[in-house]
Amino acid sequence: MNKPIIMPEVLAPAGSLDKLKVAILYGANAVYVGGQKFGLRTAAENFTLDELREGMSFAHERGAKVYVVLNSFLHDKDLAELPDFVRFLEDVGADAVIVSDLGVVQSVRELSKIPIHISTQASALNVHSAHLWKKAGASRIVLGREVSVKEAGKIKREAGIEIEMFIHGSMCMAYSGHCVISNFTQGRDSNRGGCAHSCRFEYSLEGLDTLEKKKAYFMSSKDLEGLRVLPSFIEEEIDSLKIEGRMKSHLYAGTMAKVYSEALKFYAEHGHFLSDDLLKWEEELGKVSHRTYTQASLVDKAGADSIFNERENSSEGEWQMVGPVIEANPKAGIVLEVRNAFNQGDELEILPFIGDVIKVHASEIMDLSMKALTRTKPSTLVRIPYVEGVKSMQLIRQKVKA
Amino acid sequence: MKLTSYARTLHELNILKDQGYTEIILEPKSLSRFGKLSQEEFITLSNRSKELGLRVLLEWDILMTEDIFLTKINDIKGLVPFADALRVQDPGALHWSIVNTDKPLQFIAENGNHNLKALQGWIDLAEEKLERLILSIELSNTAIAEYVQKLSVPCELLGFGRILLFYTPRPLLSALVPEKVAHNQELAALGESEESPHKGFPLVENQHGTFMFHIKEFCLVEFAAELKEMGLAYFRIDQRWESPSKLSEISQLVKEFDRPAFETLKQDYSQDLMRGFYHVNKTDVLFAKLKNSRLQKREGDYVGEVLEVEKGSHLAILVKNPQGLKTTDLLKILHPKGAIFETKIYSLKNLSLEDVSSVPAGEVAMIQFVGGVWVKSQVFYQHELS
Numbered sequence: 001m002n003k004p005i006i007m008p009e010v011l012a013p014a015g016s017l018d019k020l021k022v023a024i025l026y027g028a029n030a031v032y033v034g035g036q037k038f039g040l041r042t043a044a045e046n047f048t049l050d051e052l053r054e055g056m057s058f059a060h061e062r063g064a065k066v067y068v069v070l071n072s073f074l075h076d077k078d079l080a081e082l083p084d085f086v087r088f089l090e091d092v093g094a095d096a097v098i099v100s101d102l103g104v105v106q107s108v109r110e111l112s113k114i115p116i117h118i119s120t121q122a123s124a125l126n127v128h129s130a131h132l133w134k135k136a137g138a139s140r141i142v143l144g145r146e147v148s149v150k151e152a153g154k155i156k157r158e159a160g161i162e163i164e165m166f167i168h169g170s171m172c173m174a175y176s177g178h179c180v181i182s183n184f185t186q187g188r189d190s191n192r193g194g195c196a197h198s199c200r201f202e203y204s205l206e207g208l209d210t211l212e213k214k215k216a217y218f219m220s221s222k223d224l225e226g227l228r229v230l231p232s233f234i235e236e237e238i239d240s241l242k243i244e245g246r247m248k249s250h251l252y253a254g255t256m257a258k259v260y261s262e263a264l265k266f267y268a269e270h271g272h273f274l275s276d277d278l279l280k281w282e283e284e285l286g287k288v289s290h291r292t293y294t295q296a297s298l299v300d301k302a303g304a305d306s307i308f309n310e311r312e313n314s315s316e317g318e319w320q321m322v323g324p325v326i327e328a329n330p331k332a333g334i335v336l337e338v339r340n341a342f343n344q345g346d347e348l349e350i351l352p353f354i355g356d357v358i359k360v361h362a363s364e365i366m367d368l369s370m371k372a373l374t375r376t377k378p379s380t381l382v383r384i385p386y387v388e389g390v391k392s393m394q395l396i397r398q399k400v401k402a
Numbered sequence: 403m404k405l406t407s408y409a410r411t412l413h414e415l416n417i418l419k420d421q422g423y424t425e426i427i428l429e430p431k432s433l434s435r436f437g438k439l440s441q442e443e444f445i446t447l448s449n450r451s452k453e454l455g456l457r458v459l460l461e462w463d464i465l466m467t468e469d470i471f472l473t474k475i476n477d478i479k480g481l482v483p484f485a486d487a488l489r490v491q492d493p494g495a496l497h498w499s500i501v502n503t504d505k506p507l508q509f510i511a512e513n514g515n516h517n518l519k520a521l522q523g524w525i526d527l528a529e530e531k532l533e534r535l536i537l538s539i540e541l542s543n544t545a546i547a548e549y550v551q552k553l554s555v556p557c558e559l560l561g562f563g564r565i566l567l568f569y570t571p572r573p574l575l576s577a578l579v580p581e582k583v584a585h586n587q588e589l590a591a592l593g594e595s596e597e598s599p600h601k602g603f604p605l606v607e608n609q610h611g612t613f614m615f616h617i618k619e620f621c622l623v624e625f626a627a628e629l630k631e632m633g634l635a636y637f638r639i640d641q642r643w644e645s646p647s648k649l650s651e652i653s654q655l656v657k658e659f660d661r662p663a664f665e666t667l668k669q670d671y672s673q674d675l676m677r678g679f680y681h682v683n684k685t686d687v688l689f690a691k692l693k694n695s696r697l698q699k700r701e702g703d704y705v706g707e708v709l710e711v712e713k714g715s716h717l718a719i720l721v722k723n724p725q726g727l728k729t730t731d732l733l734k735i736l737h738p739k740g741a742i743f744e745t746k747i748y749s750l751k752n753l754s755l756e757d758v759s760s761v762p763a764g765e766v767a768m769i770q771f772v773g774g775v776w777v778k779s780q781v782f783y784q785h786e787l788s
Contacts, residue, residue: 017722050704054724073514075683076545102527103520122493126471128501129494136527144467146571151468175465178513178569183540184616184678185567185600189685191514199568201598205605207591208579218574219614297467304577326709326720326766332753335766337709368753368768369715379777381710381718381753381766392764 007268008233008241011067011164012257015246016045018393019253020055020066022324025353025393026254027261030065031055032098034246035085038078039069039193053092065095070108071119073101073177073191086111098142100177100191105136115139117164121177121191126151130159140164142242145171146297149229153236162239167226168256168285169244171296173199173219173307200312220308225293227281230263231273232299251321252288254351254395259284262354287319287397322348322396326381333366333383334390342398343375350387351395360387360396403630405653406459406558407639410438414646415450421653425457427489432477433462435569435610436642441480448484460485462499463510464610465492465569487533496528506533512560516541516683518549525555534558534636539565539620542683547632556635562623562652563640564604565616565678575607604643621675624664626656644672703783705733709766711777716749716768719781727767728760734784735775744784745772 012028014020023031033055034046047055052068059066068089072078082104089097090112097114099105100121108116117140118124118133125144133141140162143152149165156163172179179190181198188194199219206213224244226233233241243256259281267273285293291310296302323336334350342348344365350358365373366383376382408427409415418426428451429437430444439447448458460481466474471494482488482503490496491510499507509524515538525532536558537546550557575591576583583589588608594601604615622629626637637656641649648671655664668675679685705727710718721727729750735743751768752758761767 048704073516075516075686076518078686079517079519101514101517101520102523103515103517106519106523123465124493126466126468126492126494128471128497129492132493132497132527135497136523144465146465147467148469154468173572173574174568174570178465179567180540181567181614183685184565185598187685187687189540192686194685198595198598201595203593203595203603205575205578205591205593208575208582208589214578216578218578219568219570221572301467302572304573304580306572307574307577327753329754335753368710368712368718368755370755379710 005234005268005271006237007264008238009065010257010261010264011240011242012253013169013243013246013248014055014253015248017047017051017055018324019246019250021058021393022250022395023253023257024059024062024064026257026351027265027353028064028257029261030067030095030240031059032067032069032242032246034069038072038074038082038085038104049088052089052094056092056094060093067096067098067117068094069098069119070104071098071100071121072104072193073121073189074104075192078192079103079107082107083111086114090114096140099138102136105133105138109137117142117162119176120144120166123175123177127155127158130155130161134159134161140239142166144176145224146175146302148300149232149236149238149298152238156237156239164240164242165233165238165298166224166244167229167233167241167260167298168224169248170291171221171224171244173221202311217309217311218307220291220310220312221296221302222294222306222308223291224296224298225285225290226295226298227259227263227278227285228273229295229298230260230267234264234267249289249321250324251351251395251397255284255288258351258353289320318400319349319397320400322398325350325390325392325394325396327392328386328390328394330386333386334360335368335381335383336396338376338378338380338382340398341376341378344373346398348384349397350390351397352389353391353394358387358389360384403626403634404636405639405656406636407649407653408461408642409447409451410642411646412447412450414649415447415454415456417646417650418653419454419456421650422657423456423653425459425486426451427459427461428485429461430477430481431609433460433464433474433481435463435613436606436608437461441477444481445484457486458484459487459489459508461489462495463489463491465571466494467571471495471498489536496524500528500531507531508534508536508558510536512536512538514538516545518552521549521553525553536560536638540679540683540685543625543628543632543680545683546629546634550633550635558636558638559622559629559634560620561626561629561637561639561656562621563619563638564643565618565620565676566613567603567616568614569611571611573607574612575605616676618674618676619671620678622677622680623652623655623667624659625677625680626659703734705731705781705783706767708735708775708777708779708781711771711775713771715771716751717770717772717775719767719769721761721763721765721767723783724763725783726760726762727769732784732786733769734782735772736780736782737774737776738778739776741774743772743775743779745770 009029012023014031100119182190182196489508706722
C-alpha cells in the first residue's frame with residue numbers, strides 16, 4: 001500500500017487583524033501574529049487583546065490555527081510582564097506560542113499548557129539542538145534558514161519533533177538572533193524588535209583590493225522562494241511551511257497564502273507538480289514586490305549568488321495593490337478602499353480566494369455619493385461596477401504604469 | 403576573580419603563565435570561529451599548558467547545521483582527551499557534549515540570555531555538567547551583580563576585546579573578489595557605510611563564515627575591582643587581533659588598576675574603547691517612537707477606523723466592533739495627531755446609501771461630516787458628550 005501523503009501546513013504572516021483574515025481567506029492553514037509586546041516587529045501594527053480574541057475566533061471557525069510570537073530575547077523586566085499575557089493567550093485558545101528565549105519557554109510551561117514552538121531566532125540547526133529544545137519543553141522547532149530540507153527531514157526523524165521551515169520571504173543574512181548591529185550602533189535592540197536593517201546598507205570595503213575601495217550591499221540577502229522545492233518538503237514530511245513578512249502588505253499576505261496553498265492542494269490531488277500551473281504560481285509570486293529570489297540553503301548551502309547586492313528601493317515587482325474590496329453586491333457595486341490610485345479605463349485584477357484571477361475593466365468609477373470620477377486618489381472609497389463572485393476582503397491589483 | 407584568555411603560540415602561553423593565569427582557551431581551526439590551531443598544534447599547546455599547570459579549555463563555538471555538525475564529530479572526539487573542559491555555544495554542541503563526554507562544560511550564553519530564568523535554565527538542562535556560564539556583554543552591572551549572586555555556577559564576562567556584531571555562514575567578502583581568493587583563504591577588510599556614523603567596522607571571512615565587529619573594543623578594565631566585588635568568577639581578555647604585549651599590559655591593569663597606565667593604554671591602543679551597556683541598557687526606549695501610539699489605540703470602546711472623509715458630505719467608518727454602530731451611539735474620534743472630536747450620529751447610511759438604524763461589524767458606516775477629522779482617525783464609543 002502506498003504511504004499516504006502528509007501535507008505540510010501553510011503558515012502565513014499576519015501583521016494585523018485584517019491581514020489575518022486575508023491570509024486565512026486566501027488559504028493559509030495557520031497564521032502567526034504578535035501582540036503589542038514580546039515580539040520582534042515593534043513597528044508593526046500588531047494585535048490588541050480584543051483583536052487577538054477576534055482573530056482566534058475567526059481562524060478557529062475556519063479550521064485555521066493561530067500562533068502568537070513571544071520571540072524577543074526578554075530582559076528580566078520584560079519577563080515580569082509576561083504572565084498575564086500568557087494566561088490571556090491560553091484563555092482565548094492560542095494554538096501555540098513561538099519562543100526563542102529559554103526563560104520564556106520556562107515561563108510559558110509554568111503558566112500554561114500552550115504548545116511551544118522554538119523560533120528561528122534561536123538558530124536551532126541540528127539534531128542535537130532539537131533534542132535539547134525538546135527536553136526544554138518544545139513541541140516544534142522553526143529551524144534556522146541555514147538548514148536544508150534534507151537536513152530538516154533528518155532532524156525531524158531523529159529528534160522526533162515537529163519541524164517548521166521558512167519557504168518564502170526576506171531573510172536575515174546573519175544567523176538569526178546572532179546580529180546585534182542595531183544594538184551597538186543605533187541603541188535599538190534587534191532581538192527585542194528594534195532591528196534597523198543595517199545589513200541592507202551599502203558599505204564601502206577597504207582591504208580586499210589594494211587598488212580601490214569596493215562598494216557593495218554585501219550583507220543584504222536575496223529573498224527566499226521555495227516553490228520548486230515543495231516536493232522535497234513533502235517528501236521529508238516537514239510539518240509547516242512558513243512565509244516571512246508580518247510587516248508586509250495585505251497583497252503579499254493574500255498572494256503568498258493563495259499560491260502556496262493552491263500548489264499544495266494540486267500536489268495532494270495529483271501527487272506531483274508537473275503542471276503548467278507551476279509557471280502560473282511562479283508568475284504570481286513575481287507580481288508581489290520582492291528582492292531577487294533565491295532558494296538560499298533549501299537545497300545547497302547559500303553561496304555568493306544569494307547576496308542581493310542592490311539598493312533596497314530597487315526591489316522587483318511590477319504590480320501594486322489598488323486596494324481591498326470593502327463590500328461587493330449588485331446594489332452598492334464593488335466598493336474598494338483606494339491604496340494606490342487608478343484611472344477610469346484601467347485594467348485591474350481581482351484576486352479571488354480560490355481560482356484564477358478575475359480581470360476587470362474600470363469602465364466606470366464613482367465616489368460613495370455616486371458622482372462619476374475619471375481618476376481616483378488614495379485614502380478614498382470608490383465604486384466600480386459589480387462583478388459576480390467578487391467578495392469583501394478580496395484584493396485588487398494593477399500593473400504599475402511605466 | 404580569575405583571568406582567562408586565548409593562546410595560539412607557546413610565546414602567548416608563557417605570557418599567560420607569567421601573568422598568573424590558571425587556565426587557557428585553545429581554539430581548534432575546525433571548531434572555533436576564529437581558530438588557528440590544527441589538531442597537532444592544539445595537542446602540542448595543550449600538553450605544554452598542562453606542564454605549566456594551566457587548565458585547557460577547548461572552544462567549540464561555531465554554529466552548525468546538521469551536515470556540518472556530523473563532519474565535526476571526529477575532530478571533537480579526537481581533541482576531547484586533551485582538554486579539561488569544553489566551551490560551546492550551539493545548543494546542539496551542548497547536548498552532544500552532555501551525552502558524549504564526561505568533561506565539564508562551559509556554555510557561551512553571550513547571545514541573548516538577558517534574564518535570570520534563561521541562564522538558570524541552561525544550567526538545569528545541562529544536568530550538573532555545566533561548570534561555567536559566559537554572560538552577554540549587553541547586561542548592565544546591576545544585572546551582572548544579581549546573576550553572579552543567584553546562579554548556581556560561576557560566571558565569566560568579556561572584560562576586554564572585540565565586540566562581535568554579526569555572524570553568517572555565508573562567504574560575503576570572497577564573493578566580491580572571487581578572482582583573488584583561494585579556497586578557504588581568510589580575508590579581512592574594513593567596512594563603512596554612509597548610512598551609519600560609524601566608520602571602519604573590522605570584517606573577517608574564514609572557513610566558518612563572515613563576521614563583523616564593532617569599530618570600538620569592549621573594555622571593563624576600570625571596573626574590574628567592581629566586578630570582583632560583585633563575585634564575577636572570570637574576566638576574559640581577548641587580544642587575538644593585537645600583539646601579545648598588550649595582553650600583559652591589560653592583565654596587569656585588571657589585577658591592579660592604575661589610572662595613568664590605563665590612560666596610556668587607551669591612547670596607544672589600535673581601537674577606541676567602549677563600555678557598552680555596562681551602566682545601563684536602554685535599547686528598548688526608542689521603540690515607542692517607532693509607531694504612532696494614537697493609531698495603535700484600539701482597546702476598550704473601539705468602534706473602528708475612518709476610511710474616507712468627504713468634506714461637507716460624510717465620514718466613512720469601517721466598523722470593527724461586534725456591537726456594530728447605531729444611530730443612538732455617541733462617538734469619540736481620535737485624530738492621528740492627537741486631537742479629539744466628539745459627535746452624535748445625525749445621519750447613518752450603508753454603502754448602498756440607504757438610511758439605516760445600525761451598521762454591523764465588517765461593513766462601512768457613512769455618518770455626517772465632522773470637521774477636522776482625517777482618514778485613519780480611530781473611532782470609539784462615547785458614553786456621554788462632554
